[in-house]
Amino acid sequence: MATGDLIKLGTLYLGSTKRERPTRPWDINVTPPGAPGLGNIPPYMNQTFYIGDTDFHDAYKIQWREVNDNGKRLLISDRVILWGITWDTLNSLDLVFGKNVTIDGQQYILRLLTGGTSKRGSDNYAGGSPTSNEWDRIIVNEAGISGLPVPTSSDLDNTQNNSDLNSTHNQYWNWFYAHTWGQDATASGRVIRGYNSARYYDDTAKSSQAIGGWRPVLEALNTSPTLKLTSPMENLLGADGNCEDTSKWTKSSVYISLTLDSNNKKYGNNSIRYSISGYGSKATGGFWSRDLLSLVDKSQYYVALVDAKNGNADSAFCKVSFRADGSVYKDGNKLTDSTKFNISYVKISPTDLAAANALTVWGVATADEGEYAYFDGFRIYQVSQDTFNKIGVDPEYTGEKLGQKFPFTDPTINLTLTEGNTYVIAGSTTDTNNGNVVTVKYKIDGGTVYNITASVSNGTAPINFSKTLTYLNNRLYDGSNPVTPILAEGVTHTLTVWSEDDQGGKSPDTTRNFTVLYNQPPQISGSDQDLGTITTPPSIQYTITDVEGYSFTITEAIDGNTIRSFSGTDGKQETLTIPHDMWIKLQPGVTHQLTITATDQYNASSKRTFTFKRAVDGIELATTAILPADAQPTRTIFSLNGYIPDGSVLNIQVCNNAHDTTPTWEDMTQSVINGRPYVFTNTTSTSGQWGIRFKIRIMPGG
Known part of the structure; x- marks a missing residue:
């Protein structure tokens, strides 16, 4: 938002009755030159009044002009909204010098403009002094503020005519035939501005006289920043997507049967088995989620995904509906593979969401009597426009790779980090206070607080942030620096992210939970063994497997001296022996150690040891x-x-x-x-x- 912007905010209530914005904002007892009649500003009749939250109907919304004034964000009413109220009444309600109010959740100081403590010389049309008063500096725009209109000579002279009424400056600020109370008190009385000209100044009004109008000013107090976390991703379907409860879904037909299947699943304990029974012919039907429209921002991009495995149906796929009656929808890619689960997805753009009155995610199958398919891991994530454009186009964002980039998450099944995984903390923070320095911070399990980024807000644009951590050796690292102690395995750990501004504002905490899985070293077949006393080099066969599928290196050694070191192959049989040149150098009669060491790519290792004594018979x-x-x-x-x-x-x-x-x-x-x-x-x-x-x-x- 910028200086000069028209802001519609708040509604005036007199007693318990909301009042429309005056459309003839001038003296209610006078018809100004060129005007169609008396003014229709609501009169003050000793009733209570206040500015409440913004009403739905436009006619009841107060209009303000935004002014960014030396670091302060002011909203100045573009017209007088209450007529015939005394300065004393306004002061008794703390509306002259200001009181804190909350409108639509935002805090402001509600006050009057300053108008000057005296006129300039003897001419009421010359303006007020000092010249730093807000009326002359902002309304008359003597400060030359970009975005605000400048009055013409006709707006400033001592002649009142229809040119004044219809001038650009008056249509912007509505000062013609409308007194505005100022804060200032003088020896003669209280200051009122406007009415006869844009710069007109009068300080002879008594504070008890009901001749002035109330033109409120809102001075925005510091607004705490807001923060949105896009990674680690949050599945908008939550636990519903885990396919552990068929009651979370609605069937499109009574001929559809939804059952839990523990034998064909991708996540958790079960998948949902979709089948057709009693219909008698082939049909395309499905089941849908609860409405998610309230959870999305219609200006953003999303992707919906599901893991599906065809049984004996024609196909199984994901679908997204944008209307409550299901009349507007997008189908995902159709899956026919009956050997394994694959990814079906639907891209959702702001265009898709623009006219949506509902948002549901579906599992759909084209099937005949007795045919079936399996669905598991429904999820819907917000994505950037750049990522949206890559989905289904870039090879890294297709098929199984797409599923890996957008894995199923469920608040009841925490994200699990394994050795070498990256943990990306990304999103945006917004601070509506122009010039505030905003810092994004994070901590894990209540530990040390770290900064992700710091930037100066321009009041409108989100500040994007991203930090990539890596899980290694049971810790999370930022580059080479550990940011956690050793993380316990099998317990829930919590990431907390928030933003703070330099004025004391803080966003609500955003949290994500995760668990860690310790890296298991490669497993060497067999067991440690004493070979006894031998006269010839041993020959030992072995295999090595790595449960995580990591690459590993094998090192064979005798008494710490390497025999050979090479890249291992999971499950391949190898043979350990001692080369002749090394064998004949081994001292007879003493214990020797023959070892196999397997070390994975993340330095987890295991060792198998064979001991023996060499006997010499020649x-x-x-x-x-x-x-x-x-x-x-x-x-x-x-x-x-x-x-x-x-x-x-x-x-x-x-x-x-x-x-x-x-x-x-x-x-x-x-x-x-x-x-x-x-x-x-x-x-x-x-x-x-x-x-x-x-x-x-x-x-x-x-």
């Missing part, structure tokens, strides 16, 4: 250096110089792909004993490099 040697080869080695010769005890068992192995992670070892013992070259059977190298290594093992005889 000697094992291996070359550490790799003999290089430019191409695939096809044969090699190895001679062993030394003493081998009688009865010992000799084993010599060789590989030609020693650069590979898992080389192909081949037994060349007999070739060495015979002093002949060994011919390799392996022809593959996963590393793309070739090279030779040897292993020698001497074990006691049997």
Whole structure:
């Protein structure tokens, strides 16, 4: 709202009778030049009077001109609304210098304009002094206030004629032949302004004389800001949408049966099973919600959604009706899939709502005798125009992704945050006081108060705000900063959002409830085990699953030394063993730990541990250096110089792909004993490099 705007607010009551706005706002005893007759301003007859809330009929609404005056919001009546009242009477009712009143829920100071404590010189037509008085500064517009009219010379001269009556300035302020009491008292009497000219000043009227008119002024007191939260979203259907109670819905036909089904559901304990019985032919029918029209703002955008699963009907879908008789409606996308629940939705625009006299959400099916479909999770959310335009167009706002962006919420089933979920706090706040600094704040469970945004209000435009929190490690974070302590699992937590202005005003608290689900680490099959004393590397098979479906990393280690680390696949069987090079370095006779650690993408981890002691029943040697080869080695010769005890068992192995992670070892013992070259059977190298290594093992005889 801006200076010069016409505001229709409040209704004048004389006694208990409401009075129409005067249409001939001048002296009730005189017909001014060019006027059609006497004025029709209601006369004061010693009855009680007050300004009440705004009446429905326009004729009873008082008209005001808004003036933003040095930070004050004034509403000045555009005419005198009560005639023949004394200044003393107004003062006895605290209507001269002001008293607090409430009109349509807004608080104001109800008072008179200041008119000056003396005239300028000896000329009553010259205006009042000091020049800072409100009549001359605002009504006569000597301050040059943008949005207000400026009087012409005819409006200011000492001649009264029909030009004055019909002038733009008089039609705006209605000063012609209408005295207006001012606040000011002088030695001569009380100040009245107007009547003979726009600037006319007279201070000779006695406070007890009933010659003045009452032109009220409302000075707006600070209005507390209001706040609307659009995220976390609020389902306008509330608990009705959870499909746990068929009595919340109205059927369009007696042939329709609505029952609860616990086997085919998406949320809670049940869905609603829709079926046709006794009709005898195929028909499209449905069931509808209570009327939601009173809950929506017709200037805003909405989306209605339902999860539906077809049974054996032709189709199942969502529908929205905009008329009480169901004659104006929009159908959602029709679903035929009988294997799972899918999303059907209807977009609702201000155009749809403009002429609506009701707003109901439907579940609809096209079905024949004995056919059925399932519905669960009805919801309707307010959305921004930008989001509205994306729905059904942007791939991120279609199908299951649309359902994920607008999940079903129910005040009896709190939103649940799991590891990595974002928790968006978004909406708008409005402060009608131009220039107020408005701060949006939030807290969780009565904890520390945090600011979301602060902005200067222009008195009209909503101030939008948004804050994205992330649930990690059992806390909510703003970026890298925790804003909560560890949140208990399985209990209700409360988000509280409000706005405050710098004048002490505060919006009502808006709350949303949520619960948290702790991140479960990946589960490793089997159990911890002591393998006892072993002489060869163990081979252990295992699988890993993650119940949340998060990605995870597997790390296998011996005594803290990594064997391998790799990205795991849910449910895939893996094999843990100890590479030969690491095995032969393990000290015999002491306890060793072989571990599997699975760590998910949010650092939750689990560990499986196997203990053992290594027993040595022979000697094992291996070359550490790799003999290089430019191409695939096809044969090699190895001679062993030394003493081998009688009865010992000799084993010599060789590989030609020693650069590979898992080389192909081949037994060349007999070739060495015979002093002949060994011919390799392996022809593959996963590393793309070739090279030779040897292993020698001497074990006691049997």
